[in-house]
Amino acid sequence: xxxxxxxxxxxxxxxxxxxxxxxxxxxxxxxxxxxxxxxxxxxxxxxxxxxxxxxxxxxxxxxxxxxxxxxxxxxxxxxxxxxxxxxxxxxxxxxxxxxxxxxxxxxxxxxxxxxxxxxxxxxxxxxxxxxxxxxxxxxxxxxxxxxxxxxxxxxxxxxxxxxxxxxxxxxxxxxxxxxxxxxxxxxxxxxxxxxxxxxxxxxxxxxxxxxxxxxxxxxxxxxxxxxxxxxxxxxxxxxxxxxxxxxxxxxxxxxxxxxxxxxxxxxxxxxxxxxxxxxxxxxxxxxx
Amino acid sequence: xxxxxxxxxxxxxxxxxxxxxxxxxxxxxxxxxxxxxxxxxxxxxxxxxxxxxxxxxxxxxxxxxxxxxxxxxxxxxxxxxxxxxxxxxxxxxxxxxxxxxxxxxxxxxxxxxxxxxxxxxxxxxxxxxxxxxxxxxxxxxxxxxxxxxxxxxxxxxxxxxxxxxxxxxxxxxxxxxxxxxxxxxxxxxxxxxxxxxxxxxxxxxxxxxxxxxxxxxxxxxxxxxxxxxxxxxxxxxxxxxxxxxxxxxxxxxxxxxxxxxxxxxxxxxxxxxxxxxxxxxxxxxxxxxxxxxxxxxxxxxxxxxxxxxxxxxxxxxxxxxxxxxxxxxxxxxxxxxxxxxxxxxxxxxxxxxxxxxxxxxxxxxxxxxxxxxxxxxxxxxxxxxxxxxxxxxxxxxxxxxxxxxxxxxxxxxxxxxxxxxxxxxxxxxxxxxxxxxxxxxxxxxxxxxxxxxxxxxxxxxxxxxxxxxxxxxxxxxxxxxxxxxxxxxxxxxxxxxxxxxxxxxxxxxxxxxxxxxxxxxxxxxxxxxxxxxxxxxxxxxxxxxxxxxxxxxxxxxxxxxxxxxxxxxxxxxxxxxxxxxxxxxxxxxxx
Numbered sequence: 001x002x003x004x005x006x007x008x009x010x011x012x013x014x015x016x017x018x019x020x021x022x023x024x025x026x027x028x029x030x031x032x033x034x035x036x037x038x039x040x041x042x043x044x045x046x047x048x049x050x051x052x053x054x055x056x057x058x059x060x061x062x063x064x065x066x067x068x069x070x071x072x073x074x075x076x077x078x079x080x081x082x083x084x085x086x087x088x089x090x091x092x093x094x095x096x097x098x099x100x101x102x103x104x105x106x107x108x109x110x111x112x113x114x115x116x117x118x119x120x121x122x123x124x125x126x127x128x129x130x131x132x133x134x135x136x137x138x139x140x141x142x143x144x145x146x147x148x149x150x151x152x153x154x155x156x157x158x159x160x161x162x163x164x165x166x167x168x169x170x171x172x173x174x175x176x177x178x179x180x181x182x183x184x185x186x187x188x189x190x191x192x193x194x195x196x197x198x199x200x201x202x203x204x205x206x207x208x209x210x211x212x213x214x215x216x217x218x219x220x221x222x223x224x225x226x227x228x229x230x231x232x233x234x235x236x237x238x239x240x241x242x243x244x245x246x247x248x249x250x251x252x253x254x255x256x257x258x259x260x261x262x263x264x265x266x267x268x269x270x271x272x273x274x275x276x277x278x279x280x281x282x283x284x285x286x287x288x
Numbered sequence: 289x290x291x292x293x294x295x296x297x298x299x300x301x302x303x304x305x306x307x308x309x310x311x312x313x314x315x316x317x318x319x320x321x322x323x324x325x326x327x328x329x330x331x332x333x334x335x336x337x338x339x340x341x342x343x344x345x346x347x348x349x350x351x352x353x354x355x356x357x358x359x360x361x362x363x364x365x366x367x368x369x370x371x372x373x374x375x376x377x378x379x380x381x382x383x384x385x386x387x388x389x390x391x392x393x394x395x396x397x398x399x400x401x402x403x404x405x406x407x408x409x410x411x412x413x414x415x416x417x418x419x420x421x422x423x424x425x426x427x428x429x430x431x432x433x434x435x436x437x438x439x440x441x442x443x444x445x446x447x448x449x450x451x452x453x454x455x456x457x458x459x460x461x462x463x464x465x466x467x468x469x470x471x472x473x474x475x476x477x478x479x480x481x482x483x484x485x486x487x488x489x490x491x492x493x494x495x496x497x498x499x500x501x502x503x504x505x506x507x508x509x510x511x512x513x514x515x516x517x518x519x520x521x522x523x524x525x526x527x528x529x530x531x532x533x534x535x536x537x538x539x540x541x542x543x544x545x546x547x548x549x550x551x552x553x554x555x556x557x558x559x560x561x562x563x564x565x566x567x568x569x570x571x572x573x574x575x576x577x578x579x580x581x582x583x584x585x586x587x588x589x590x591x592x593x594x595x596x597x598x599x600x601x602x603x604x605x606x607x608x609x610x611x612x613x614x615x616x617x618x619x620x621x622x623x624x625x626x627x628x629x630x631x632x633x634x635x636x637x638x639x640x641x642x643x644x645x646x647x648x649x650x651x652x653x654x655x656x657x658x659x660x661x662x663x664x665x666x667x668x669x670x671x672x673x674x675x676x677x678x679x680x681x682x683x684x685x686x687x688x689x690x691x692x693x694x695x696x697x698x699x700x701x702x703x704x705x706x707x708x709x710x711x712x713x714x715x716x717x718x719x720x721x722x723x724x725x726x727x728x729x730x731x732x733x734x735x736x737x738x739x740x741x742x743x744x745x746x747x748x749x750x751x752x753x754x755x756x757x758x759x760x761x762x763x764x765x766x767x768x769x770x771x772x773x774x775x776x777x778x779x780x781x782x783x784x785x786x787x788x789x790x791x792x793x794x795x796x797x798x799x800x801x802x803x804x805x806x807x808x809x810x811x812x813x814x815x816x817x818x819x820x821x822x823x824x825x826x827x828x829x830x831x832x833x834x835x836x837x838x839x840x841x842x843x844x845x846x847x848x849x850x851x852x853x854x855x856x857x858x859x860x861x862x863x864x865x866x867x868x869x870x871x872x873x874x875x876x877x878x879x
Contacts, residue, residue, distance in 0.1 A: 122390040122399075156699040158663050161683035162692040163753070165702060165712065181702045188739065189698055196386035199349055203381075204447065205374030205403035213405045215398035215415070 006123040008224035008231075013115050015231040019238055020107045026100045033103055036110045043117045049110055052150045056109055060102035067098025112146055126214055137201065141194045149190050156186055293362070294455060294487050295319040295342060300356035301511075302337060302346055311337040313511040314356070321454075324481045324488045326502035326519075328495065328533055330772045331744025334511040335491045336382075339459045342489065343377040344370070375404055378448035379457040382743065382770070383464065384440035388432045393424070393443055396432060400451040418450045422476070436649045438469030445473075449480070455487040456480065462494060463743075463769050464695075466648045466798050468833050471497055493744075493772055495535040496801065496837055500551050507533065523549040532774035536801050536837035536852050543856035544863060553840045560845060566862055567846070612636035613761055613792050614660060619669035620816075621655055629655040630667070631816040639760070642783055642793040644807035644824075646800060646834050652816040653796040654695060657763045660794070661692040674760065690761035691754035695769070695796075697746045700753075701738040706730055709738050710753045724752040729778065743770030751779065755786070762786065764795040768802050780806035804828060804836035804851040825850050 016036065023029055040049050069081070074091025081088045119127070121140045128136045160182060201207070295318065302312040311334050319325055327335050340346040344365055347354050358365040365373070381387055390396040397418060401411040419425050422442050427435065432443060441461055448456065458477065462470035478501045481488045492498040499505070505522040507515040515525055526534045527542040527549060534542065537556045538549040550556040614637040621630040629652045637643055645653045658664045660673055662683040673681060674689045683692075694700065703709035711721040725731050728748040733741060738749045747767060754762065762783070768776050776799075783793050783806055797803050803810060803824065810827040812820040812834055820827045828835040828850045835850070842849040842858075849855050 120391050122392055122395040152699065155696075158658075158683070159692075159694055159699050160702065162661050162663065162687050162690075163700075163702075163712075164684075164687045164757070185699065185702050192698065192739065193386065196381075196383075197389065199345060200381065200387040201389060201399075202349055202370075203343060203345060203374065203379050204400035205371055205451070206399075208370035208374050208403060209405055211405045212402045213408060213411065215395060215402055215408065215411050217408065 003219075003221065003223070004227060005218045005220045005224040006119050006127050008220070008227045009118050010115075010127055012227050012231045013111060013118070015235045016111050017108065018235065020104060020111060022238065022242065024097075024100055024104075026096055026103070029100055029103045029107060033107045033110065036107060036114065039114050040110055040117075043114060048113045048117055051154075052109060052113065052146075055150055055153065056106055060105055063102045063105065064095065064098040067101065068095045071097065109146070116146075123218075125212075126216070126218060134207065137198065137206065141197060145190060145194070148193065149186060152189055152193070153186050156182060156189065292321055293318045294321045294323075294360065296359040296362075298357045298359070300341065300358055301354065302341060303353045304337075305351045307352070310511050311352075312341060315511070315513055317506065317513060317516070319487065319489065322481070322485045322487055324478070324501060324503045325490065326498055326505045327489060327491045327508065328493065328505065329508035329514075330533070331493075331770060331775060332742035333508040335508055336459050336742070337511075338508065339379060339457045339489065339491055342455075343379045343457055344368075344373045345379075371404060374400065375451050376453055377455045377457065378451060378453035380441070380444050380448055380459065380461050382460040384437060384444050387444045387447075388440055391431050391433060393427050393430055393432055393435075394419075396443055397424075397447045397450055400447055404451065414450045414452070418446045422446050422449075436469075437464045438466070438473065438649060441465065441469075441473060442476075445476075453486065455489065457489045457491075459491045460493060460743075460770065461490075462492070462497070464649075464766075467497075467800060468648060470494070470798070471833075474498060474501060477501070493770060494799070495533065495773075496537075499535045507531075519551055520549070523551070532777075533772060537841060540838060540841065540852055540855045540859070543852070544860045546859075553837065556841045557845075560841070563859075563862065565845065566865065612638045613674060614794070615670070615672045616660075617670040619656075619659065619667055619671055621652075621659060621664060621667040629816055630659075632669070633816070633818055635811065635818060635821070637761070637792050637794055639792055640787050640790050641809060642787045642807045643795070643809045643811060644803035645794070645796045645811045645813055646798070646803060647813035651813040653813055654765050656813075657692065657765055657794065657796055660761075661690060661763055662686040663692075687757075689759060690763060691757055691759035692763040693747075693750055693754050693765060693767060695765040697750050698739075700746075700750050704737060705735050706738045706741075706749045706752075707734045709749065710756050712753070716756055720756065724756045727755075727782065728752040729775070744772060744775060747771055748775065748779075751782075755782075760791055762791060762793045762795075764793065764797075766797055767795055768797060768799045776802055800828075800834055801836045801838070801852065804838065805853060 016032075020029070020032060023032070037046070037049070040046050068090050069083075069088055071094035072089065072091070074093035076092040078090045078092050078095065081090060124140055125136065128139075165178065165182075297315050297317040300312060300315045301310045303310050313334075315338065327338065329335055337346055340350070341354075341358060346352070348370075360368060360373075360377070368376075388396055389399055394415060397415050398411055401414055406414075419428060422445065424442060424446060427439060427443070432440065435443065441464070445461075456477070461477075462473055465473060474497050477488055477490065480486045481501075490498055490502065499519055502519060504516060505519055506513055507522070515522060515531075517525065523534060523538045523542070525531070527538075535551075537553060538551065541549050541556070541559065546559075548559060550559050614635070616633060616635040619630055619633040619635075620628070622628045633652075633656065635656075645656070647653055655664065659667050659671060662673075662676070662681045662685065665679075665682070671677060671681060673686055676682075676686045676689070701709050703712045707718070707721050707725060710716075710724050711718060725734055728751055730745070730748055730752060733745060733749070738746060741749060747770060751764075751767065767779060771779065780802065783795075787793055787808075795803075795807070807824055809822065810820070810824045811818055812827055812831065820830060825848050828839045829847050836852075838852050838855040839847075839850040842855065846858065849858055
């Protein structure tokens with residue numbers, strides 16, 4: 001099995017994350033999404049991503065609807081809606097932008113999912129080496145927070161369905177009213193679990209001395225250099241493309257095709273995928 | 289810094305932040321080095337708080353204010369560094385899930401050692417040694433999420449022991465474990481005390497297995513120590529004071545005012561052998577005419593309901609009247625990750641029945657409950673709950689008929705106060721919520737946040753919330769976790785009242801003594817199938833480990849006696865008859 005150092009994997013995924021924030025082009029984001037889905041498929045056959053589908057999709061749809069209704073920047077009028085006596089024009093640019101933002105959201109969460117599979121809390125702590133501080137504790141807890149909250153939301157909904165307090169009321173108003181306490185409970189429950197985790201960590205001496213030792217020392221090897229260089233080249237190309245003017249402007253909707261630098265960036269991403277061989281959640285984690 | 293007392297608490301009091309009542313009140317306690325101390329008391333008495341105070345988490349992690357002092361090896365706890373305390377005083381909490389920090393088992397064990405900054409070679413040695421000692425090598429590369437409750441608790445223990453502590457504090461470590469795993473875990477703890485001289489402070493509600501292990505018992509009540517002494521002294525004290533926290537075996541003997549209180553089944557049987565017991569059938573010979581057909585089980589003859597344990601009275605009720613409330617045929621279920629949880633399972637539940645399901649962790653008990661509650665739709669086979677079956681068997685619909693109380697209550701409560709939460713799920717009037725607050729003895733917590741209650745109090749609050757909706761079927765997953773003996777009785781009685789009203793109760797429990805007392809029928813599950821299903825006595829008679837303390841006490845003597853209540857009734861009848869015979873002989877009467 002090929003092995004990668006947690007730091008090289010972290011840098012690689014950080015570049016993915018930065019580009020996801022950086023790009024707004026619909027085609028570009030769609031291709032990046034396809035690539036990250038492929039990566040997630042290789043890691044756990046999309047298992048972790050499927051768990052958060054019910055959480056992401058409604059949010060993505062909401063983004064598209066809100067953009068379509070309230071974003072008035074555009075040239076191509078698709079339709080006009082009459083809501084409570086007010087006329088709301090819906091522009092093609094607004095819809096496309098909304099779709100791009102929805103894809104961006106899914107993309108970012110998919111990057112986090114891959115990150116959580118590849119770098120579980122123990123490896124994340126290894127990245128910071130021998131430092132033991134509250135900020136690392138916060139990073140460790142935050143990294144586990146999103147998948148934990150999704151799992152927790154599922155449990156809360158199950159229990160509340162049995163209590164007849166599900167958020168599936170008859171009207172939108174009733175559903176929203178029912179959803180409020182549920183989400184509040186989710187937040188409370190997640191914070192409580194984080195507190196318990198912090199207590200267990202303190203009981204086992206975390207933060208009691210400034211220097212920690214590391215049980216499994218990861219070795220930086222040639223493939224880590226390759227991954228690091230690849231990530232930095234991709235980032236460099238993306239920045240260069242952005243600097244030389246290949247930016248997505250909004251409005252108007254100028255182009256659907258991609259500038260050449262972006263193609264190169266994406267091509268490199270796709271090329272990097274076969275690199276990342278492995279299986280299961282301990283992919284590339286096995287050490288000597 | 290050396291002292292023969294490892295802990296000394298001098299009038300130690302502690303207030304949680306924003307609380308006017310102390311959680312610990314003027315506690316005075318000395319713990320000897322190498323001692324095995326059992327700390328017990330009613331739910332919410334401050335046991336867990338005291339455990340956290342002894343390892344410095346209270347007030348360091350929780351805040352709040354303290355008065356008095358805790359000395360560890362003669363030096364105030366505050367003068368030890370955090371690193372020294374973490375290394376010397378290990379603590380294992382109730383829920384293993386919240387303590388397993390990593391998914392990699394080996395890394396989790398090493399976590400504490402990393403925090404102490406030990407050299408890598410020493411860490412490797414300590415982890416390997418601990419895995420060998422606790423027989424964990426097979427789990428080395430396993431994902432901790434896939435382990436059973438017992439395995440998880442052993443990993444947590446390994447992580448603490450690897451730090452080589454002088455003191456081990458265990459806060460109800462067996463509450464999530466089945467009887468076999470719990471027994472194994474406690475034996476291991478006893479070995480650590482006997483062979484490695486580690487001071488043990490064990491907090492437990494399940495006294496049956498832990499009482500005989502301890503050198504000394506300490507009882508807390510409302511943050512104060514009300515008793516400390518050895519196990520036998522505690523039994524005498526509890527019998528005199530009529531204090532409800534007593535293991536089943538001595539409680540049976542105390543129940544008919546016997547002054548000699550045995551600690552173990554072995555001692556109890558020795559005492560019984562000296563009683564020259566009259567067989568139950570002979571004992572009740574004169575009352576044969578009152579007997580009713582169908583009340584004969586396993587050689588025991590019942591006169592009437594009064595000699596049965598409460599649960600036995602509702603064994604096989606209303607079976608001839610119409611169809612069962614729950615009908616399950618050839619039910620199978622596999623989780624998406626491939627684990628086959630249930631295999632070809634058949635089960636019927638009739639109105640008015642109280643059915644207990646027992647079995648090891650991972651036997652499929654909770655899965656079965658979730659399918660009945662309409663939470664896991666992807667099963668194969670047939671299941672009908674009331675009039676709901678097939679696609680109609682969804683939690684949203686079936687909740688009109690049944691109430692489900694899950695094992696973990698972390699996600700149960702929605703409202704800000706206990707009374708609001710009770711009213712929320714059942715959409716009832718405030719007066720009715722008040723009735724359930726009283727019924728579950730929760731009046732003083734009316735305005736409290738239910739999430740901040742103790743484990744036992746949480747269970748009672750959740751029970752009140754589900755029962756207030758007046759369901760026909762009540763599904764309870766481990767309803768007695770963290771609940772003391774007195775409250776268990778209250779809950780048991782409540783369940784029986786509900787059954788007498790025609791409601792059905794299906795409960796999953798590791799508490800065999802609770803099941804023997806209050807269930808009419810026992811289902812023994814193993815590896816997704818039902819291996820035994822029948823009246824409690826019949827099923828327990830065939831079991832060795834999944835059987836009650838009373839059944840062990842009377843095994844081979846009166847095999848039908850399986851509950852504390854019946855055992856007490858039997859012994860009382862025996863001695864009443866014996867004394868009346870003596871009186872009769874004195875008066876020249878012939879029996």
